[in-house]
Amino acid sequence: MKSPLTLMAATLLAATLAVPAMADTSGKKIALSNGYAGNSWRQSMLQSWARIGNQAIADKVVAAADAFTTAAREAPQQAAQIQNLILQGYDAIVVNALSPDALNGAVKQACDAGIVVVAFDGLVTEPCAYKVTVDLAETYGAEQVRQMAKRLPKGGNILYIRGVAGTSIDDEITKGVLREIEKFPNMKIVSTVHGDWDQTTAQKAVTGVLPSLPQIDGIIDQGGDGYGTAEAFRSAGRPLPVIMLGNRKDELVWWKQQIKEKGDYDTWSASEAPGMGTFAFWVAQQILDGKDVPKEVPMGILYVDKETLDAQIAATPDGGVANVEYSQDDVVKAIAAVKK
Amino acid sequence: MTALRREFFAKPWIWSFMGAVLVFMVSLAFTGGAGAGGMAVAALSLAAFAVVVGLGQMFVISLGPGNVDLSLPANIGLASAVAMKIMGGSDAWILAGILAACAGGLAIGLANYWLIRALRIPPIIATLSMSFIVQSIDIAYGRGLQVKPPPAFADFTDWRLLGIPVFVLLVIAITVVAAIALDRTLYGRSVLAIGQNMRAAWLAGVKVERIRCFTYGLCGLLGGLNGALLAAYFRGSSVDIGNEYLLASIAVVVIGGTSVAGGRANVPGLWGAALFLVLLQIMLNTFGADASVRLVTTGLVIIAVITAAGGRRQLR
Helix, strand or coil: CCCHHHHHHHHHHHHHHHCHHHHHHCCCEEEEEECCCCCHHHHHHHHHHHHHHHHHHHCCCCCEEEEEECCCCCHHHHHHHHHHHHHCCCCEEEEECCCCCCCHHHHHHHHHCCCEEEECCCCCCCCCCEEEECCHHHHHHHHHHHHHHHHCCCCEEEEEEECCCCCHHHHHHHHHHHHHHCCCCCEEEEEEEECCCCHHHHHHHHHHHHHHCCCCCEEECCCCCHHHHHHHHHHCCCCCCEECECCEHHHHHHHHHHHHHHCCCCCCEEECCCCHHHHHHHHHHHHHCCCCCCCEEECCCEEECHHHHHHHHHHCCCCCECCCCCCHHHHHHHHHHHHC | CHHHHHHHHHCCCHHHHHHHHHHHHHHHHHHCCCCHHHHHHHHHHHHHHHHHHHHHHHHHHCCCCCCCCCCHHHHHHHHHHHHHHHHCCCHHHHHHHHHHHHHHHHHHHHHHHHHHHHCCCCHHHHHHHHHHHHHHHHHHHHCCCCCCCCHHHHHHCCCEECCEEHHHHHHHHHHHHHHHHHHHCHHHHHHHHHHHCHHHHHHCCCCHHHHHHHHHHHHHHHHHHHHHHHHHHCCCCCCCCCCCHHHHHHHHHHHCCCCCCCCCCCCHHHHHHHHHHHHHHHHHHHHCCCHHHHHHHHHHHHHHHHHHHHHHHHHC
């Protein structure tokens, strides 16, 4: 005897069984601790967080996914912010840290209070925190050199534009670039300047150094500075080299324009996607769910090539950076890959 | 002849120019003379931006001890966004965009003065607080996006006359007007009088508060103008576009021979100091110096130039 009621109950039961992960964290609250919102990357990061977070709340995966940004770009403020989040009773805090060690005290307090801490982008050195790591030396620094070698088979003079001096990101990427370029003796770095990942700064630095340089065949950089570099070459009236790009909308539009004007312009673009905050979100959710998560979860970076160029330009807002939002499934796979 | 020489070296601005020439020569010696013209044009272009804000800062600093405008970087960032958004990529709206940027800057300057005068907040705190407010407005208004300038405005920064960028010539013209205003007008003399002794100036009939109000407004306006120009030259607005000008605006004033204590200002020195600082960066980039070496050298050379200039002034 199958009444409609039992059928309904059975369906309901089946539906609940199909998504067992969701029931366990539906009462959990996750907070994002952020120290800066003044550039397009951070704006995209916050928007992605809000989109994925709100969806997760609607799906009853978590109870809250609130984002907090400090008023000033100062580590002590962020430390105080984390202490507030502890008092507010969040179950997990996802941190994009302004300083690798200035937040360690607050992070330790959170861990001691039984709160899960996951750091991404700006990492913390406190060992109790989980980290979303990106192997920038290999996936970005060394990969750029290989991509450049493909496009300059005969080699040539390279101008290397570094990021903000003294940061771990700049050190890592540079390590990868210098390590890999030794394998290509026909490519030579003839000059290095700091562009600080900022098109204005990069344009200033390149404008200043360019008159004294020989012909430049390729630009290796750290992203965000490609458009400013192109402008510096244009205003100096120098032939355009192969400029590696960093997924910013203006860089991608510029690339498209070069293809249109010159018939072809072959380069390569990559960057950490601002959506990596959503990756960290799912890592936190998995930990809260009781899953066995390693302390470091590696994440890939987002590449744009000629095939995906049009789609990325269409999807990226003006002044923004190409983005991808990660799903729970992506993170589950990434965690499984580490365990192998 | 010795008297002439003494007068020459007594000019407080001469040291910054000598520093600029020296650094330029060293860079050229390193490259074997290659790229002299390109380097000079690059230096002039980049120096012009520091001169525009330096002018405003110079008038403010000349008002006497404690007077300084720390809201310039935020002001410049907001103005770059306002200018680009109003222009909206259309050549017809260029003038409106520039005027809006200037008006926004002026409003910030006047608001600074209001905080200082009505709420009696020291200028350092007042303008710093203002910079937080302005930056927040900019983040909300510009959403961290880079908006591009219209083609004609962007091209304008490439126009050259006798090899020199036209906007640089315009900035030179502005500095000439400012120099005349400082030396020959009631306004300029009043600023210096206030800087030397505010009470004495007031007793002598100088309209102290009106002059201070005008000066903070002028500084804000120049910040706004700079924001619009920077967005055109760098092909896009950004929140961070003015960051460099917090220190740079003060450094060009001080290295240029203006007294930090107020009451003595120097317009030509702004150009010398701005060229010197830009060429110093170009030189260190040309050498391919390590970032740490770069910062140490910049600091040491600035100290050397200020000591040379300051030492001479005391002899007088």
